[in-house]
Every structure is written in structure tokens, then in C-alpha cells.
Amino acid sequence: MKYTISYSAFAKAVLTTAFFFISQFILAHSITGFVKDDNGQPLKDVYVLHAISGNHTHTNAKGFFALDNVERGDELRFSHLGYEAGSVIITDENTVLQITLKAASLDLEAVTISNDVETLNVLANVDLQINPVTSSQEILQKVPGLFIGQHAGGGKAEQIFLRGFDIDHGTDIAINVDGMPVNMVSHAHGQGYSDLHFVIPETINNLSFGKGSYDETVGNFATAGHVDFRTKNYLRENKIQYEIGDFNHQRYLGMAQLVDNANTSAYIATEFLTFDGPFDSPQNFDRINLFGKLNYTADNGDRFNVSVSHFDSKWDASGQIPQRAVDSGLIGRFGAIDDTEGGETSRTSVVANYYKDVSDKETIHANVFYSHYDFLLFSNFTFFLEDPINGDQIRQQESRDLFGFKGDYTYRTQLGENKLNLKVGLGLRNDRTEASELSRTLNRRETLENIQLGDINETNSSAYVGAEFFVDRLLITSGLRLEHFNFNYQDALQTTFETQSQTATALLPKLNFDYKINNNVKVYLRNGIGLHSNDARVVLENSADKILPKSYGSDLGTIWKASDNLVINGALWYLFLEQEFVYVGDAGIVEPSGETERYGFDIGFTYQLSDYVFLDSNLNYAHARAINEPDGADFIPLAPEFTSTGGISLKNYKKFNAGLRYRYIGDRAANEDNSIVAESYFVADLNVNYDLTNNLRLGMAIQNLFDIDWNETQFATESRLANETQSVDEIHFTPGTPFFIRGSIQYTF
Template identity: 50%
Template sequence: MKLLYSIFTLMLFSQISFAQSKGQVLDRNSRGIEGAFVLQNYKGAHYHTDRNGNFTIEKLATGDTLRVNALGYETVTRVIKNLDTDLTFALTQRFISLNEVVIAPDIDALHIFADVNLMTNPVNNSQELLRTVPGLVIGQHAGGGKAEQIFLRGFDIDHGTDIALSVNGMPVNMVSHAHGQGYADMHWVTPEAIESINFGKGPYFAERGDFNTAGFVDFKLKDRLNNNLVRFELGQFDTQRILGMYNVLDQKDHSAWISTEYISTDGPFESPQNFKRINLMGRYAGQLENNDRIGFTATYFKSSWDASGQIPQRAIDQGIISRFGAIDDTEGGATSRMNLQMEYTKNIDENSFVKTMAYYSEYDFELYSNFTFFLEDSINGDQIKQKEARQLFGGTAEYNRYFDLGENRLLFQLGGGLRNDQTIDSELSHTVNRITTLDSLKLGNINQTNTNAYANLDFTFGKWKVNPGLRFDYFEFDYYDKLLPTYRTQTENKSIVSPKLNFQYNYSSNLQLYLNTGKGFHSNDTRVVVAQNGKDILPAAYGADLGAIWKPAPKLIVNAALWTLYLDQEFVYVGDAGIVEPGGKTERRGVDLSVRYQPLKWLYADVDVNYTFARSVDDPEGANYIPLAPDFTVMGGLSAMFENGLYAALRVRHIDDRPANEDNSIVAIGYTVVDFNMGYQWKSIELGLKIQNLLDVEWNETQFATETRLAGEAAPVEEITFTPGTPFMATAVVTYRF
């Protein structure tokens, strides 16, 4: 009997033909979709597409069923009737379905959490772009034109000291900035131009260097618009926004678009903000022979504003001003940035390619602030001016090579880059009413260069993926201090080596475990470096994440992680005072939890919960709090998207009370804010309504423990100074697509 069964089985399988087959997954514009998932039912095997949408099946058999899906696209299923079947799959965009989320060794499942946010809650301003990153909190405190203050993983990152922000790989952070190290102004990005968001937390990525301690965020621009659009927004407080986005070239292998954006508002303050911003963006993307790709991006941004500044609580308690009043309403500023960028991907063969990118920026910045009022100068006040003109250029190159090792695979990456920042007349001055300069506190030229190289290995075998990496960075710091009596360029240099080692284990198609470890750093301001004579100027950061990405149900995905991060030093150049503040050694430990759930076809729920324990290592217990480090944050909401064009979303942001100084004797009060938006799209017309602070709660957007003195006060007082958060604010939106 066993002999007959063996003969029957042999005869059955002898009728099945096998072959190695190649295929491609395309979108409606015949562009390859990267990261699409291909499931082969016959073997239970799965594959994912490369950067050009290509995939290879080692053993394709007649009778196999291939199921292809990608986030935000309709799923396609095809039965293989013969081995000559065309394996080109064209996917149609659709409402996002968490059914399509796949957890596999070659897929970065973590970025899906931000992509779901972006797809279910389209953003209409550059501030909201950052809020799509799980656990990231922002605050504005200077009239809308200043870069946002950022909080992540127990860091008061200020404007970018410990998070690396980039757009298509071009850095946003400004080193040795007039207002402080790592200043990252995202306002030159039109949010509707963003295709996807890549992010990571911790210093675990060899291709990411300066500022990548708490994490990184890279925004990818669209290569092609789905349609042309014109958008008008009209809101309270004399708020207007006009946006136009147009395809100027829409061919299979070549596309180009331009966008124009204008924003103005007076804000809720008693002294109008007079805020005005213009953004111009343009991008070309082309596919050349051999699937080589090339892209060009050009942007221009300019804004100006007035600000009411941070106000002390006692001034409100004493009836001197209201919550939306000002002690010095002559604060404000102006800034601009022009960017040129080119990317080119050259395919060497089926298993290797080279990616290159080059960029150039011109940047101007001028900011007037008054944080202490009459503390230092009881007659003229303490207003300061921070100003700089900057040229920034750089580039990166990365070689990628895949090696097939039977059923296993190895990816080798070797890359490097160069960045040079040159500023003229980086200035800190004592001023009055933005007009009169009383004295110069800092004035000089900065020339800072970073060269780097890195190597990565991604070895996938069975259910495991191991990623060792090594990065080398070398910095040159030159500063010409124009306030010295004689000419002298102060020069220092420093290098640092940053090893990484990451593990990933795919227990099943629904559960991925990971352990990330690595060393990172953030550079210090050139003025800090020369002041410290080159000592302790590249403080190292050591971190580890232990986590899991779990899909317990078809429409539920969860990410949970335990993490720790230790910093050797937190030197910061305080641009407001022109001084160096060493923060000493610090440690942070925390828990991250993110959940995305789709209980109904049209309903989406998300929540991000983050807890952090952050302390200074060198200070005694009770006096070792890290000022303004958030210890508990919650962000989430519900989104409804109906096929008839109706949509709505309710969003909640919560940040708990947190210490504002080292002994927690001054507390920054937490807040809970609810936002709401809804709209209806009918054919080419879309009508919408956005409401910020739906419940009209009083909340403080940014807070600081600051020693200040008001006019006529005999002695200074240290207490909370803050910028009030936006009250109830409604904005109507009309969009026409064509």
C-alpha cells in the first residue's frame, strides 16, 4: 500500500512544473511600489518588492496562487495557470486597511504606525507633520515663525538637539545656529507634498549620524501628484491659507510638479502676530534606462512675524496683563531658506546599486526675544537679537549589494557623506524695540565640517535578521570671533566611532521581536567647542530597545518597547544668553506603546502612550530632575472615512505635569487638548472644517522656569513663564481637484 501511495504521489508532482520567475508590482502611474508583499500559497512563502517594485519567486509552480498587497492599495489575487503568465500586478489605491499590514523580516513594520497616521489624518500644516511620529510632542512659543520646541523620549529637545530631521535625506537641523544647536525649522515643507514618513527611535542606525540620539525622522516627498488642487482656508483670528499644487509633467517615466503656499494670521494675541509665510516647491522625478532613477527638488521659503513672547504667571495673577497679553510685544523675527537637491540611483546589476544625493541651501535668520524683561537692564529691558546668514552644502553616497546564500540573504551597505556649514556674522546683541543695538554679546563667523563613513550588514537567515553596523564621524570646527581685539581663527577637531548591533526575530507572520543596541552622539556648537578647548565636545549616547510588533487580529497592530538611553554629557550652547551650559551625565528609561485598530471598514482608532524616567546621574537624588523632560504623554484619536466622501476625526493630546527645574519645586502644568476635523468630498469639490481646542480649555503650550523682573519690581522672581495655547479656533477649508 505504501508503495502504491509513493508511486501516486510521484506521478502527481511530476505533472507540476517549477521555475524561477520575476514579477513587478506597479501603481496606477506604472511606477514600482516598494515594500509590496507577495504571498505564494503553494509554498507558504512570501516575498517583498525592491525599490523598483520588482520581486523574484524561487520556485513558481502551475496552480500556485499569488496574493499581492500594499498598504493603501487594493489586494490582488492571481492563480498561475502556466509558467508564462505575466507577473505584473497593477494595484489601485483605496482606503487604508490594516488587513494589508504584513510583518516580515525584510519589511520595516515600525514605520507603518506613522504611515497609518498620515493616511487617516491628512495634515494641513507643517507642525502637524511632526505629530504623526508616535510619541513626539511639539510646542510653539514665538509667534508661529520660530521652529517648534520638540519633546521625545524624556528629552526637551529644544528645537532639535537630539533628533535628526531630514527631507528626502537632506538635513533640516542647523548646526551652531544663532538660536541654539540643532535648530530644525520644518516650516519650508508644504505638508500636502509629503508621501511617507520614515522614523526610528534611538541611536541604532549607522546611516544616521549627527543628532540621532533620541531618534530620527525623514520625510519623503511625492514624486507625482494624484491630481492638481487648489485649496483655500479661512479661520478665526484673521487666518488665511492658499495652496496650489500642479502637475507640470505627467508621463509614465517622468513627472514634475510645483506648489505654492501662502499663510497669514494674527493669532489669538492682543498684539497681532502679523504672521506671513510663503512656500514655493518644485520636484522632478524620472526613470532612466536600466531602471535608474533621478530626482531634482527646489524650494524657497520666507516668513515674518511679531510675537507676544513668554509671559510670567504673576503678571496675570496681578492683573497686569491677560493670558494673551504681552510684557514686550516687540518680539518677532524673519527667516528664509532656499534649497536645491538632487538624487540619483544607479543600478549596477540585479543585485547591486548606488544611491547618491547632493544639496545646497542658503539660509537667513533674525529673531528678537525678551525672556527676562528687566532683569539685566532695568531701564531699556533685556531684548536680544539673534541673527545669521548661512550657506550649507553636502552630499551622500551609498553602495548596496545583495548576496543570495541559498534560502538566506545578505545585504552589504557602504556609505559616506560630507556636510559643510558656513555662517557670516552669527550675532547675539542687546537691543531695544528691534531698532537700537545697545551692545554686541557675540559676533563671529562659523565654519563647521562633518565627514563621515559607515558600513552596514543585514543578514537574513530563517526567521532571524542580524544587523551589525559601524559609523565614523570627523568634525572640524572653525570660529572667527569678531569681538576679539585681533584677528584669530580658533580651530578644533574631533572624531567619534559609533558601533551598532540590531536583532530581529520573526516568530510568526503576526509577531516580530527586536533588540536594538547602539552608540550615537550629537555635535556641539562650534562656540562651545572652542570655549572648551576641544574637551568633551562629542558626547556619546548609549542606548538599547527591546520590543515587539504584534498583530493579534487582522485589523489590530501593536508595538511595545522597553528602552534605555545614557548620555555622557549634555553640553548645550544657550543662544539666548551666549553661554555654555554643561548638563552632566544623564540616563533615561521608558516604555513605548502604540496601537492601531480598525474595528470597522470605515473607522480607525490609534493611541500612543509613552512613559519615561529621566534623571541626571551626577546630582543627588531630589535635585537630579531633568528640567521639562516629559514623563508621561498620550496621543490618539478616532478617524472615520466613508466611501461616499464623508470623513471626520477626533484627536487628543495629553502631556502630564513635569518638573521645570532640577529639584521639581517648580512644575510645568500638563494639559489635555482635543482637536476635531470633518469634511465631505463630492467629485472634484471638498468642503472641510477644522477645530483646534474643541473644548476651549486653557493650556500652556510651552513653559519654562525663568528668573524675570518686571518694570518697577525691586527683586527678580523665578517662576513659570509660558506661551498660552490656542483657544477654540475654527477654520473652513475648500479644495478643488482637477
């Protein structure tokens, strides 16, 4: 039997088929919308999934999303960590969706593996929600592998360790709050000095971090990594809190929402803290913090916020004590050789941010900041080594005005069928420091000798370009950053007036690859060149040939969502430094110490055992060595080798919240030949909170749960005591806090 098809029938079939496909294309629309929380605030990084095709996107900072090829009758699903998942059936393709997600218990199932979102930052913020902290410096330890240590009273910035670096107070990690830099260049007590005590921890909304120097938007000091904090734009609830504990610990906290409407929100927060510490000579530490923030969203979507903060603190300190003085019984573990150490510091800051969507493809962000900063510190590292009569106490102080701005422009487009995001940015920072001083003193009262005294004017201008190119499951990120520095110094100890000046420029390329193998596994390769600048006085007075020594680094890592409730991450890394910096406090200089290299691995996991129980841990290894030194004499003093943090946490279970946390740092060389060793420690902390009512919470926190003897900071130092004829080079340490319990009561309204 033969079948024939007429030309007209064939043409009709072809046209019908073509019309079907064309109509499908025409009817497939781009759906847009906004996602907010139940308080009407935009939610960033909400995962938006097209249930049929599997295509997805994430909301931006305005809560906005756009998804192509969506038809009437299709389902969109919305999920975000800490919120109930939601979905919507499309009934009108022209409608701009308005989605509201309600707050819910944390659920790791909502964590997605994507090239659009940094999963490790998401997990750090999970930790922040599960284990809230009462110190802004402690928030730094939400970065896996980062350690801090206090060694001169509660008011001095903590010592930081990360990826085989003794970062001192900030030489190799860039820290920002709402876009304002925390690191102080050419600081009286050391390059990059980073004091976060001006931040009230309860005002922190989230943090983001990156290890290495792979981000073109971050410049000076970002060699080991960078950390950025963002404060809250609004408060979910007003809060009053009081804490009391051992060693005369008292803390008062108040937070109040002043304005809360569709376009404007504003709140204030204040904190007052006192603490004597466990020392024989009380610290007499007190600190007051004030913070206010205004956030405004215009009807056209433009967003503006401005924050104002002020903090002031004073303290006494026992400093680092020599091991031999404790062993001989001259002093106890919490005693002092010179208990006249201490200081005072303050910082007043104004920060403004402006965001504008010029079009669906273009975004502008501008950031402006200003700080006035005062610093005074008395220290005695060597006791009677230099001056056997008066002792070796030194005074370091400065008064600084810091001003700057940053701006960036982002353009989102297509290159063929692939998404391409382009970004350009500019930045300027100017530090004007008056009377930056290092002097020898007696009993904080008498000035014996001025070693350094002068005015510093340092300007850092920068520009960068970056591109994100999405090719199916591969994200290629490239960037190029230009840094220019102008150093000026007027030495007040010179008999004639002179302005010393020097400039330096550096070009820093970046190239990164992220490949999403499937919905559960991503691998990445990060590469970049970074830098850390030297102190202006060292650059100008010593004609330093390494003004802007560079770092060269690479990371090869993976993030694996092994199950709905388990996320595992790991990375191998390498870092080379053209010049290591060692701060010599009693000489007031940053001493170059040659080329160094570091390599190691990071591995960690976060596991949700049930709706209420979370378990996390990380292990970090770093091999750090000086390159041009002989074997056995090439150790980098105090560079950590093994570190680990983690714990188990209970969240919202029958009105209970609790956490048992640990931190461990292994033995490490305290000098170049490892003949002096800084000892390891393992410390555990416990916190328990119970909600008596919806508004009233009682809490208890214990530091050093097992009451071990541990040395929080350790240094190999040559010193001489008053009764000694010869100096001794050995470990000097600040003892870690013993068993320390505090209670709290919190009322929300």
C-alpha cells in the same frame, strides 16, 4: 509468497524518482516582476506571497520583486495597504510580471508582520492618510510619543519633546527631507535648530522614523531618534484650496502636475499663510512657500529626481510671559511684557537623488543638497533683569550656506542558504555661516552691545558599513559608523584676526535583532551608540572636553497583530548620555550639564473598527535623571514623563472624512529640584470634511475643541519686571491656542 525485483527494475525506479525531484528543481524558477499603481507609478513594500509554499518578499522602491522556487500553475498574491489585493496564476516562468494594483480603502488586514518592513512606519503613514495635516511641523507628531510646542510666533521652529527629552529645537533628534538635513549645526539660536516650515505638508508622501540611535545610516543628533520625510514624485490630482478662520487665519494652496508620462513627471506647489493668533498684540505672521519637483525614470530603470524649494516668513511675537504678571492682572493670558519680539527667516534649497540598479544584486543611491538660509530673531526672556533701563531684548541672526552629499552602495547575496545584504555609505556636510550674531538691542532698532559675532565653518564627514543577515525567522543587523568633525571659527569681536580650529572623531557601533515568532508576532532587540555634537563656538571658545558626547541605548520591543484589524506594539528602553546639553539663549551658549540616564516604555495600538472607522492611541513613559546630582536635585528640566496621543477617525464614509484627536502631556519638573512644575494639559481637536462632488470638498477644523486654558510651552525663568526691585524665578509660558475654528474649500481636477 516472495516478491523479487530485478536490478533493472530497481535502477529504473531510482532513476524515475531522481528525475522527478531533479525536474521539480529545474522547473522551479525565480519569478520577477514589477508592481505599479493605477497611475503607472511603482509601489514600494508590496507584499508578494507564494500561495503554496508561504514564501514571500516585498517590492523595492522601483516596484520590483523576485521570488524563488515558483512553478507553472502556482498562484502569487499581492497586497498593499490602501490598494485592492490581487493575484496571478503563473503560466510562463520566463515572463517578467507587470502587476497593477488599484487604490482602495485602507484595510489593516493588509498590514504584515515582517522583518523586511518596519510595521510602525507603515502605521504612521496610515495615520498620515487618515488624518492629513496642514502644517509640516504637525507631521512630526505622527511619531508616537513626539510632542511639539510653539513659543515665539508662528515663524520660529517649534520646541520638540520625545522620550524624556526637552529637545529644544532639535538637539537630540535628526530630521531629514528627501535626504537633506533640516538640523542646523552651530545655529544662532541653538544647536540642531530644526525649522520644517519650508515644507508644504501636502507634498509629503510618507515618513519613516526610528527611536534611539540604532541605524548606522543616521549620524549627528539621532540620540532620541530620527525622522525622515519623502516628498511625492507625482500628484494624483491637481488641487486648489482656500482656508479661512479665527484670528485672521488664511491659507492658500495650489498644486499642479506639469508633466506626466511614462518616463517623466513634474509638478509645482505653492502655499501662502497669514495668522495673527489670539494674542493682544497680533503676530502679523505671513509665510510663502514654493516647491517644484522633477522625477525621471530612464528606460534602463535608472531613477533621478530633483526638487527646488523656497520659503520666506516674517512674524511678531509676545514671547513667554511670567505667571505672576497674569495672576496680578498686569496682563491677560494673551498679553505681553515685550511685544517687540519676532523675526524673519528664509531658506532656498535644491535636492537631487539618483538611484541605479547596477545588477539584480547591486544598487547605488546618491544624494546631493544645497541650501541658502537666513535667520533673524528678536527675543526677551528676562525683561529687565540685566538692563533695568533698556530691557533685555536680544538679537540673533545668521546667513548660512549648506552643502553636502551622501552616497551608498548595497549588495545582496547569499551566505549558504541565508540572505545577506551588505551596505556601505559615505557622506559630507559643510556649513558656512557668516555673521553669526548675538547682540543686546532696544526696540529692534538700536544695537546696544555685541555679545557674539563671527563666522563659522563646520565640516562633518562620515562613513558607515552595515549588514543584514536573514537566518530563517531571525534578522541580525549590524553596523559601524565613523563621524569626523572639523570646527572653525573667526571671532569678529577680537582685535586681531585668528581662525580657531578643532577636530573630533567618533566611532559608533550598532547591533540589532528582529525575530518573527510567527506571521502575527515579532520581537526585537535594538542596541546602538549615537552622538550629538556641540556648538562650534562652545567647543573652541570654552575648550569643551565633550565635543561629541555619545549616547548608549537599547530597546526591547514587540509588534503583535492580534487580529486582522488590530496591531499592538510595545517597547522597554534605556538611554545613557555622556553629556546633556542645555541651551542658554541670552548667553548664546550650549551649557554642558553632566551625565544623564533615561528609561521607560512605549505602548500603542491601531484598531480598525469597520471599513471606515479607525481607533489608535499610544502611551509613553520616561524616567529622566542627572546621574551625578543628589536625589531630589537630579531632575532634568522640562523632561516629559507621561505623554499620550490618539483618537478616532472616519475615512471615506458616504462622502465624509473626520477625526477627533487628543494629545496629553503630564506634569513635569521645570527645574532641577522639582520646586517649579510645568503643568500638564489635555487638548482635543476635531476635523470634518465632506465631498460635495468628486472634485469639490468642504472642510472644517477646530483646535482646542473644549476651549481649555493650557500652556503650550513653559520654562522656569528668572526675570524682573519694570516695576520690580527683585528678580523672581517662576514659570514663564506661552498660552496655548483657545477654541479656534477654520473652514476650507478644496477643488481638485
